[in-house]
Amino acid sequence: MKTLALLAALGLAMPAFADGHLPDLGGRTVTIATEDAYPPLQFKDPASGDAIGWEYDAMAEIATRINITPEYEKISWDAMIPAVSEGQMDMGMTGITIRDDRKETVDFSDPYMRSEMVMMVRGDEDRFTDAAGFAADPDLLMAAQPGTTPFYVGVYDVLDGDEANPRIKLFETFGATVQALRAGDVDLILTDGTAGNGYVAASDGGLKIVGETLGTEDFGFIFPKGSEELIGAMNAAIASMKDDGTIDALNTKWFLDYKLGG
Numbered sequence: 001m002k003t004l005a006l007l008a009a010l011g012l013a014m015p016a017f018a019d020g021h022l023p024d025l026g027g028r029t030v031t032i033a034t035e036d037a038y039p040p041l042q043f044k045d046p047a048s049g050d051a052i053g054w055e056y057d058a059m060a061e062i063a064t065r066i067n068i069t070p071e072y073e074k075i076s077w078d079a080m081i082p083a084v085s086e087g088q089m090d091m092g093m094t095g096i097t098i099r100d101d102r103k104e105t106v107d108f109s110d111p112y113m114r115s116e117m118v119m120m121v122r123g124d125e126d127r128f129t130d131a132a133g134f135a136a137d138p139d140l141l142m143a144a145q146p147g148t149t150p151f152y153v154g155v156y157d158v159l160d161g162d163e164a165n166p167r168i169k170l171f172e173t174f175g176a177t178v179q180a181l182r183a184g185d186v187d188l189i190l191t192d193g194t195a196g197n198g199y200v201a202a203s204d205g206g207l208k209i210v211g212e213t214l215g216t217e218d219f220g221f222i223f224p225k226g227s228e229e230l231i232g233a234m235n236a237a238i239a240s241m242k243d244d245g246t247i248d249a250l251n252t253k254w255f256l257d258y259k260l261g262g
Contacts, residue, residue, distance in 0.1 A: 022065050022240060023233040030068045030230065032059065033075045033084055033092035037173035040198040040254040041095045041219075054194075054254040055093045058112065061246060066233040076172055077145050080222075081106055087224045091234075095192065097149040097217040107225055110235045111218035112247065115192035117153055118213055122181060123205045130211035131158045134188055138167070143177035143186040146170050149217055150190035157214055158190070182206060192217060194255055 034051065036042050042053040051072065063070050075083055077094065084092040085105040095115075098108045119131065128134045134142070135158055142158070144151040151170075155163050169186050171177045178199060180186045189196075193213070200207045223231055241247050 022236050023229075024067045025230070025233055027067050027069055029071055030063075030091060031071050031073055031089040033080050033089045033094075034072050035077050035080065035094040035173065036074055037077075037175045038095050038195055039175075040258055041195065042093070043175070054113075054250050055095075057250055057253070058241070058247075059093065061241060062234060062237040065237045065240060068233075077174075078147065078172070081147075084222050084224055090223065090227070090230065092222045095195065095219050096222055098220045099149070102222070105225075106222040107227055107231055108220035108222055109231055110238055111220050112238050112241075113194065113219040114216055115194045115219065116213040116216050117150065117190055118193045118196045118209045119211045120178075120181070120189045120191055120196045120199065120207055121187065121210055122184070123203065123208050125187065125208070125210065127187075128210070131214065135159055140167070140188065141186040142168050142188045142190070143171055143180045144168055144190065145172065145174060145177065149192075153214055154188075154190050178207075190214065192219075197255060198258075 034042055034055075036044055036051050038053075040053055042051065042055045044050070045052045051074075059070055062068070073089060075089075075092075080092045080094065081096075081102060082105075083089055092106075095113075096102075096108075098111060102108070119134070121128075127137060128140065134140050142154050144154055151168070154168055155161060155165065159165050159167060169180065171180060174191070174195070177186070177189050181189050182203075191199075193209075196209055200209060221234060238247075
């Protein structure tokens, strides 16, 4: 099975596998909204152009365990939650933070990952080392995607609470914020530690993490309201993957072993 092959490839113990106890959804097709711009969770392989990442591997494993057929549809972050809430797609995934305001329009799976918010800067940055230092210099700029957790943390935990603050430059994708940072167009990105550490590891010293963490966030998959059967099956699969070591194996593969760009 894929799980056992993955664990064996990573040199991890291979626990007993028991997907016979999980729901069987009869091979139904599940359309999944993705962004493909949030490494190492989901992104385009620089070499092949294929969509890869932690979430794709996790979803492939979930599909095997609960017998579904995933079909992926790329969509921008801004459009993802509205599209899923309107039932245009069966679910969405792109490192989506579980938040009460989002629960008003979509339902979430149980958390599959917990991450801490960190400050990512260029490797040679020496003008500030923490959130207070960034906030104190009016010439420094931050990049963010509108409506994301990093945007709100930047507005309310780093800056002055003004969502129209001109020091926040908005970009459509996370990858674009990283490009702006590396080009010197902005000076700071707030991101969860998993994505940030992935970029830092691949940057050959071009990027680094500074300051203290700014809190924790739980990631979940999103679904249209009323998706109880699918959510229940997903939650059962997530729980089984935590129990048998698959989640830990994926973390090792994507956050420790994998290097962006090769």
